[in-house]
Amino acid sequence: MTIASHPYAFIALFVAVAAAFPLGLLLVCRLWVWAFQPPKPSPVKNGIYECGLEAKGDSWIQFKAHYYLYAILFLIFDVEVLFLLPFAAAFNVLSWGALFVMLAFIFLLAEGLVWAWNRGHLEWK
Amino acid sequence: MSALHLCLIFSTLLFALGLAAALSRSNAILVLLGVELMLNAANINFIAFWRFSPQFASNPHAGVIFAIFSIAVAAAEAAVGLALIIAVYRHYKNVRLQDADQLKG
Amino acid sequence: MNATINYAELVYALRPEIALTLGLLLALGYDMAFGRRMSDCARRGVAVLIGIVTLASAVFQTLHTNVPPVGHAAYWFHGAFVYDTLAHGVRLGVFGLSALTLLLIAGSIPHSALRTPHFKHPAEYVAIQLLATMGFSLMAVSNNLLIAFLGFELASLSLYVMAGFDKTSRASAEASLKYFLFGGMAAAFMLFGFSLIYGMTGTIVLPEIARALAVQGPSPLLLVALVMVLVGFGYKAAAAPFHQWAPDVYQGAPAPAAALIASASKLAGFAFFARLLFSGLGTVSGDAINFGGPAGWIMAVIIISAASMLLGNIAALAQTNARRLIAYSAIAHAGIMLLGVIAVRAEGAGPLFYYALTYGIATIGVFGVFAAIERTAPCQRISDLAGLWKRSPFLALVLFVCVLSLAGIPPLAGFFGKFYLFAAALYLNGLMSPAGWLAFLAIAMSAVGLYYYLVILKAALVTNATAGTSASTEKIRVPLGTVIALATSAALTIALGIWPDVVLGLFK
Numbered sequence: 001m002t003i004a005s006h007p008y009a010f011i012a013l014f015v016a017v018a019a020a021f022p023l024g025l026l027l028v029c030r031l032w033v034w035a036f037q038p039p040k041p042s043p044v045k046n047g048i049y050e051c052g053l054e055a056k057g058d059s060w061i062q063f064k065a066h067y068y069l070y071a072i073l074f075l076i077f078d079v080e081v082l083f084l085l086p087f088a089a090a091f092n093v094l095s096w097g098a099l100f101v102m103l104a105f106i107f108l109l110a111e112g113l114v115w116a117w118n119r120g121h122l123e124w125k
Numbered sequence: 126m127s128a129l130h131l132c133l134i135f136s137t138l139l140f141a142l143g144l145a146a147a148l149s150r151s152n153a154i155l156v157l158l159g160v161e162l163m164l165n166a167a168n169i170n171f172i173a174f175w176r177f178s179p180q181f182a183s184n185p186h187a188g189v190i191f192a193i194f195s196i197a198v199a200a201a202e203a204a205v206g207l208a209l210i211i212a213v214y215r216h217y218k219n220v221r222l223q224d225a226d227q228l229k230g
Numbered sequence: 231m232n233a234t235i236n237y238a239e240l241v242y243a244l245r246p247e248i249a250l251t252l253g254l255l256l257a258l259g260y261d262m263a264f265g266r267r268m269s270d271c272a273r274r275g276v277a278v279l280i281g282i283v284t285l286a287s288a289v290f291q292t293l294h295t296n297v298p299p300v301g302h303a304a305y306w307f308h309g310a311f312v313y314d315t316l317a318h319g320v321r322l323g324v325f326g327l328s329a330l331t332l333l334l335i336a337g338s339i340p341h342s343a344l345r346t347p348h349f350k351h352p353a354e355y356v357a358i359q360l361l362a363t364m365g366f367s368l369m370a371v372s373n374n375l376l377i378a379f380l381g382f383e384l385a386s387l388s389l390y391v392m393a394g395f396d397k398t399s400r401a402s403a404e405a406s407l408k409y410f411l412f413g414g415m416a417a418a419f420m421l422f423g424f425s426l427i428y429g430m431t432g433t434i435v436l437p438e439i440a441r442a443l444a445v446q447g448p449s450p451l452l453l454v455a456l457v458m459v460l461v462g463f464g465y466k467a468a469a470a471p472f473h474q475w476a477p478d479v480y481q482g483a484p485a486p487a488a489a490l491i492a493s494a495s496k497l498a499g500f501a502f503f504a505r506l507l508f509s510g511l512g513t514v515s516g517d518a519i520n521f522g523g524p525a526g527w528i529m530a531v532i533i534i535s536a537a538s539m540l541l542g543n544i545a546a547l548a549q550t551n552a553r554r555l556i557a558y559s560a561i562a563h564a565g566i567m568l569l570g571v572i573a574v575r576a577e578g579a580g581p582l583f584y585y586a587l588t589y590g591i592a593t594i595g596v597f598g599v600f601a602a603i604e605r606t607a608p609c610q611r612i613s614d615l616a617g618l619w620k621r622s623p624f625l626a627l628v629l630f631v632c633v634l635s636l637a638g639i640p641p642l643a644g645f646f647g648k649f650y651l652f653a654a655a656l657y658l659n660g661l662m663s664p665a666g667w668l669a670f671l672a673i674a675m676s677a678v679g680l681y682y683y684l685v686i687l688k689a690a691l692v693t694n695a696t697a698g699t700s701a702s703t704e705k706i707r708v709p710l711g712t713v714i715a716l717a718t719s720a721a722l723t724i725a726l727g728i729w730p731d732v733v734l735g736l737f738k
Contacts (some may be wrong), residue, residue, distance in 0.1 A: 170425035
């Protein structure tokens with residue numbers, strides 16, 4: 001089997017093209033900025049609207065940083081289900097060892113929750 | 126073109142898009158999103174290969190198990206990433222990467 | 231469904247990891263129960279003590295594992311884990327290096343009112359470091375892409391957190407974010423590469439991959455997979471051109487975290503890299519013996535290795551920041567260790583392991599000295615080291631030994647590491663092979679490296695702290711933990727140089 005006729009050959013080519021795609025785009029952007037858009041920032045140019053009322057503040061709303069701490073804790077327990085579901089589906093054919101391993105897993109997760117609780121990260125400040 | 130090839134092309138595109146986002150965005154959270162896209166592209170590969178190509182008999186479910194574990198790893202990575210972004214935010218009051226230029230040389 | 235899963239075997243295989251888990255639970259639990267009532271100093275001491283005892287028990291568990299004779303390997307849990315001399319040595323090595331860096335914590339607390347004290351949460355720091363150590367240990371025994379990826383990510387995620395642990399420091403936060411963003415991309419590349427390898431071979435167990443690839447031979451997709459895996463490992467090893475994070479992290483991270491990133495992380499990373507390349511992808515390695523042989527990953531490793539040596543050594547010449555200088559020298563050392571990966575073919579993993587271990591010990595010594603100086607005065611620029619021999623003769627002596635070892639001066643361990651490694655590379659086919667020429671380049675570049683190591687030593691040992699320089703003249707009081715860690719690393723650097731067979735003998 002030669003390399004060109006390999007069944008995966010075109011995928012390798014595709015990967016090469018796909019890698020060239022973002023890099024090429026970045027290069028074209030750089031060239032465009034360099035040729036046509038020299039940066040000349042001014043308050044008018046940086047404004048959000050060309051006419052009308054002047055914008056107040058940023059257009060991005062920011063969440064309180066504390067919210068992300070909840071998001072992180074939620075994320076961990078959300079993904080835990082990923083391991084529990086196959087375990088539950090195969091529960092009838094599994095041995096005691098599997099149960100022990102799973103309990104150890106849940107214990108480690110619970111330990112994380114206890115730690116966060118103890119440190120007061122569950123209280124909204 | 127078989128289903129496997131379609132899946133592989135899709136995952137490669139997803140990977141390239143994630144890489145483009147990770148390299149070109151200046152907001153740390155959007156870079157994180159790009160990295161997550163790249164990880165999920167690899168997960169699609171695992172599932173596609175598991176479903177459509179011949180397996181070694183020793184472990185016929187390796188692909189899907191790998192995908193499950195790497196989703197969990199991606200979640201852990203997102204958690205750590207968010208925590209670090211908060212840490213940076215506390216010092217700089219924003220998460221723009223071009224402002225984080227204190228270390229150089 | 232395979233009904234004969236033997237969980238007892240799993241527990242046997244992972245005894246050191248289980249010891250580490252129990253230890254980190256103990257550290258966290260003790261701190262939660264009694265930490266609030268203790269002084270900061272006692273709290274830190276207890277956390278470090280629990281960490282050291284845990285690592286000692288992990289070493290104990292490792293020593294009570296049956297090691298197969300050299301050249302043989304035991305496989306556990308359906309081939310998920312492999313145990314041979316390399317795995318045994320790397321496990322012991324990472325536990326030891328991790329214990330040394332734990333001892334540095336006590337010394338890295340600012341003594342004066344220069345800054346508000348960081349390390350407010352010593353138990354969490356110790357727990358995360360134990361997690362990182364668990365990741366290294368898993369990488370050492372993994373025989374399967376999944377376990378390797380999990381170990382790799384466990385170690386990486388813990389190291390990101392450790393790099394950003396100093397909440398009061400802007401540099402620490404920035405360093406950890408950069409480390410994380412580069413690392414996330416590298417992990418994604420590696421995972422994509424793993425998925426392609428899985429797709430081509432239908433298995434994730436390394437020897438089965440080797441068998442399947444021997445039948446298929448090289449293919450374009452395999453090349454893509456190899457390049458992606460190399461990107462991931464190049465990042466982990468801080469090899470050029472994936473090194474951009476290293477100087478920032480070495481500069482910004484707390485000294486003990488930087489020491490762990492520079493030592494144990496490298497040792498475990500290179501050990502797994504060598505295992506993956508030789509026992510998983512060995513059949514598509516290409517030819518390191520002759521020019522013009524079939525292409526494979528060896529050519530790519532040679533290119534990365536040469537680029538790292540050139541970039542690391544030359545960029546280090548221009549540095550004025552001591553930590554960044556050590557970072558660039560680490561990039562150069564990563565290049566030499568990549569040469570060691572190629573030389574595994576000739577002499578086995580012995581020279582690579584010896585080099586990575588002694589390099590780690592010497593780097594911990596250097597970072598420990600920086601950490602101890604930082605207690606009284608900032609220690610970033612090379613000129614900050616001025617007059618060190620007057621401020622603390624002990625620190626100056628340790629710095630002298632460790633830096634000379636990094637430079638490769640006999641009779642220190644660094645010299646013998648380089649010697650055995652270059653000998654193994656030249657043994658492949660002398661100067662008739664690409665590896666031989668790479669070894670030649672490495673020798674030339676080591677001579678360049680000597681210059682910047684001597685710059686550090688000149689600042690520390692010859693220059694006086696005058697009124698014009700920023701360095702303080704205050705005497706440095708070194709805390710006990712740091713004294714133990716520094717004395718151990720300096721002593722090991724000398725002892726392993728005089729008796730290299732203590733380590734190399736394991737592999738014969």
